[in-house]
Amino acid sequence: MRVISLAQGRILYEAGAPVDTIYFPQTGLISLLIVTESGGMIEAATVGREGAVGLHAVLGRRLSFTRVNVQIGGSFVAVPVSRFAQHVAGNKAAHEVIQRYTEVLWAEAQQTTACNAAHDAASRLCRWLLQSADRIGSNDIPLTQEFLAQMLGVRRTTVTLLAQTMQDKGLISYSRGRITLLDRDQVEKCACECYAAMQRGRLLASIGIEL
Numbered sequence: 001m002r003v004i005s006l007a008q009g010r011i012l013y014e015a016g017a018p019v020d021t022i023y024f025p026q027t028g029l030i031s032l033l034i035v036t037e038s039g040g041m042i043e044a045a046t047v048g049r050e051g052a053v054g055l056h057a058v059l060g061r062r063l064s065f066t067r068v069n070v071q072i073g074g075s076f077v078a079v080p081v082s083r084f085a086q087h088v089a090g091n092k093a094a095h096e097v098i099q100r101y102t103e104v105l106w107a108e109a110q111q112t113t114a115c116n117a118a119h120d121a122a123s124r125l126c127r128w129l130l131q132s133a134d135r136i137g138s139n140d141i142p143l144t145q146e147f148l149a150q151m152l153g154v155r156r157t158t159v160t161l162l163a164q165t166m167q168d169k170g171l172i173s174y175s176r177g178r179i180t181l182l183d184r185d186q187v188e189k190c191a192c193e194c195y196a197a198m199q200r201g202r203l204l205a206s207i208g209i210e211l
Contacts, residue, residue: 001077001078001079001083002077002078002079003026003075003076003077003078004075004076004077004078005073005074005075005076006028006070006073006074006076007070007073008070008071008072008073008142008147009069009070010069010070010073011067011068011069011070012030012053012068012069012070013053013054013064013067013068014064014067015035015064015065015066015067016063016064017063017064018061018062018063018064019054019056019057019062019063019064019081020054020057020080020081020082021054021078021079021080021081022052022053022054022055022057022058022078022079022080022081022084023052023053023054023076023077023078024051024052024076024077024078024079025047025048025049025051025052025074025075025076025135025136026049026074026075026076026077027049027074027075027136027137028048028070028071028072028073028074028075028076028136029046029047029048029070029071029072029074029132029135029136030046030047030048030053030068030069030070030071031043031045031046031047031068031069031070031071031151032044032045032046032047032053032066032067032068032105032109033066033067033068033069034066034067035066035067040150040153041067041150041151041153042116042150042151042152042153043071043112043128043150043151043152044066044109044112044113045105045108045109045112046071046131046132046135047105047135048132048134048135048136048137049135049136049137050134050135050202051101051104051105052101053068054068054081055098055101055102056098056102057081057085058081058084058085058088058095058098059095059098059099071132071143071147071151072132072136072141072142072143073142074136104201104202107198107201108198108201111194111197111198111201112194114194115127115192115194116152116153118192119192119194121152121154121158121159121162122162122165122190123190123191123192124152124192124194125148125152125159125162125163125166126166126187126188126190126191126192126195127191127192127194127195128148128151128152129141129172129179129181129187130181130184130187130188130191130195131195131198133181133184139180139181139182139184140178140179140180140181141178141179141180141181142177142178143177143178143179144176144177145159145160145163148179163179166187166190169186170182170183170186171183171186171187171190172187
């Protein structure tokens with residue numbers, strides 16, 4: 001096990017590459033990205049301090065279905081899949097936790113797909129900011145508008161206008177490369193129902209109820 005520092009933009013796996021290392025974010029955020037032939041990207045799921053990427057490889061050799069990218073830099077614990085598999089071999093409880101967490105990520109990716117298709121950019125932006133704050137344990141989110149536009153699949157000018165509107169309403173403060181949630185309650189009211197749905201799914205999984 002190694003504690004390492006990873007910068008924003010670091011690619012951990014490309015789509016189709018073997019998953020050989022498990023990453024547990026401590027202070028950063030990891031995005032699972034779908035990359036189009038034209039080079040565009042859109043986020044399918046996020047992983048922060050509540051989870052890890054690459055855990056499913058413990059169940060057998062796996063390839064990554066997405067580009068796995070450090071979205072917010074920070075501290076991460078890195079463990080080779082082979083070593084982690086040795087420690088959980090024969091441990092039924094550990095395997096059940098890994099399977100349950102993998103199911104949660106799968107469910108969130110499905111919810112995100114529906115969200116991107118059905119909801120407007122403003123409500124999706126609120127949902128994304130809330131999720132990111134939860135994942136890193138802070139309402140202060142270090143992120144540029146360019147990266148945020150990529151995650152939401154919209155133009156940077158759209159994010160600029162939305163962020164300015166939210167700032168004018170006192171919901172957030174924005175300076176170059178950093179967004180701070182000032183009024184979480186109001187941001188939650190502006191977010192689409194997908195945020196609550198994902199929170200509910202994680203709660204049910206944490207208390208042992210099948211999704």
